[in-house]
Amino acid sequence: MSEPNRLSHRQQAMLDFIRSFMVETGYPPTIREIGRAVGISSTSVVNYNLNRLQEMKYLSRERDVSRGLRLSVGKSRLIPDVVRIPLAGGIRAGEPVEFNVEAFGDEDPIELSRDLLPHYDRSQPLYALQVRGDSMIDAMVNDGDIVIMTPHHAARDGDMVAVWLSDRDESTLKYYYQEGDRIRLQPANPIMAPILVDPSVVQVKGKVLMVVRQLGKPAAHHST
């Protein structure tokens, strides 16, 4: 008993091959290449199963186009939908937040899968800033961490924002809450206390969408 949309062994092998072929070569295989890989001598059989796979939404095809097939994003995504985010400088407690895209344009951009971004809006640009110093620990952010943010001069309750506090000459990352005529800035670390400040001293520089911490080989290295 096979359920309505069950893949046959052959169809599974075909999908696997198509995927690995595309990863390896960068373009889709032909019908004959698929047939050779999964042990089908007849092109019509490959064509037949491709049509079945298309009905089951595993891939889509373009008629009369050589190699004109692509795996569907829903079932088995092949083409990664990535967002490239330029590294636009650093962020440090004692300095205002700036996006120096020019100065850092030659650095490698950060590539992130789009669906990793919670509320991705392609009309808003994205910048990556690297955290300098240990002074953002109350934001649960380490030295070297990369924050992905979008410049935004307004903020809504609950947003994690990068702000410049003009009364104490300090940049910081905090959760933003409007509270009456005051603004409550809440550290990410629940142990730390929030601060209540006057809106006039708060300059919202951007909204933080993500924090990435790389841990390959941290600073402290002991040789034997």
Added chain:
Amino acid sequence: MSEPNRLSHRQQAMLDFIRSFMVETGYPPTIREIGRAVGISSTSVVNYNLNRLQEMKYLSRERDVSRGLRLSVGKSRLIPDVVRIPLAGGIRAGEPVEFNVEAFGDEDPIELSRDLLPHYDRSQPLYALQVRGDSMIDAMVNDGDIVIMTPHHAARDGDMVAVWLSDRDESTLKYYYQEGDRIRLQPANPIMAPILVDPSVVQVKGKVLMVVRQLGKPAAHHST
């Protein structure tokens, strides 16, 4: 005055078209499709410029293969070199670290640009675990954060590891240092004190390579 490896207007247009075509369709264009798009009537001219672009390492071609071209990763990366990491469960202080790939196989995998992974070794599998609970704050890791790790039963000094402490029935993320006949487990937060334990109670479950925190819409508690 054209520098030695300067792109002509046509070649730039060709690259642009190839890129947008691939993004749109999922497969590379044919020589004639390129020619039509950039206004070249002769296939040989397209072929000529493709060969020039290949010499300049902007793309690579496969002889006698229809649509057999791919853009190079170096110069103008089109095909993102991403690593797909399966979400293999959660990690919580009170539970041992396990990689339940089966149970979570249908979840969306995390896609990361490979050069974001500090010491990527493709022979080692990668798993993503989602942190549950606030109990890993001393590791600078929040509830909901995603940790990318590779299963590893040994650790070297300075590695951030996920360990199971059998004497207190607890999972935790710490920096690992061998210190004489003891193991020092150092929290990521420098304010917190390290713990010194006997190797017999430390089960290294994996090495943490990255922490990803999404901040789209955090706990929007705050009723009125």
Added chain:
DNA sequence: CTTGACACAGAACAGATGTTCAGTTACAAT
């Protein structure tokens, strides 16, 4: 047994597609 749907094999066909080649134009160097 007959029927019909399904999966498959093999072959043939028409069009798509990369390749090649003789010839042309533009331009700078000798």
Added chain:
DNA sequence: ATTGTAACTGAACATCTGTTCTGTGTCAAG
């Protein structure tokens, strides 16, 4: 003027490639 190179044109060619057609075997339903 001559040479040489790079870029280009137009066309022809061989083959790659998706499509289509006829036929076979299986298997469950009638």
